[in-house]
Amino acid sequence: MAGRRAAVGVYAISVAAQIVGTGQQNIRLYERRGLLTPVRTSGGTRQYSEADLVVLRRIAELLEEGLNLAGVARVLDLEADNDRLRAELQRSRAR
DNA sequence: CTTCTGACA
DNA sequence: TGTCAGTA
Numbered sequence: 001m002a003g004r005r006a007a008v009g010v011y012a013i014s015v016a017a018q019i020v021g022t023g024q025q026n027i028r029l030y031e032r033r034g035l036l037t038p039v040r041t042s043g044g045t046r047q048y049s050e051a052d053l054v055v056l057r058r059i060a061e062l063l064e065e066g067l068n069l070a071g072v073a074r075v076l077d078l079e080a081d082n083d084r085l086r087a088e089l090q091r092s093r094a095r
Numbered sequence: 096c097t098t099c100t101g102a103c104a
Numbered sequence: 105t106g107t108c109a110g111t112a
Contacts, residue, residue: 012096023108028098045096068105 009050010039016048020056027056033069035059035076 017024038046062072
């Protein structure tokens with residue numbers, strides 16, 4: 001299934017950093033630059049969903065391709081817009 | 096766990 | 105500019 005047992009898909013920043021292969025400081029910087037916005041617990045701890053991990057891997061990929069954080073932010077925004085438009089197109093086709 | 100600061104290439 | 109180490 002989607003994950004091992006009850007606690008499905010929420011990770012602390014230390015775990016997320018390990019999985020993606022970067023440092024905790026970097027992930028916090030990405031958030032400051034608006035690249036992702038993980039959920040916070042009432043205590044302020046960031047909780048990364050599997051969707052967040054996908055974004056983090058995309059960030060690493062784009063950085064390797066030579067983009068800076070501003071460029072990565074552009075790409076992620078455009079991809080989000082593209083997904084939204086694509087979904088809208090499918091809805092209009094369905095009706 | 097969080098934030099901030101500074102050093103490095 | 106992005107990464108990383110150390111700190112409070």
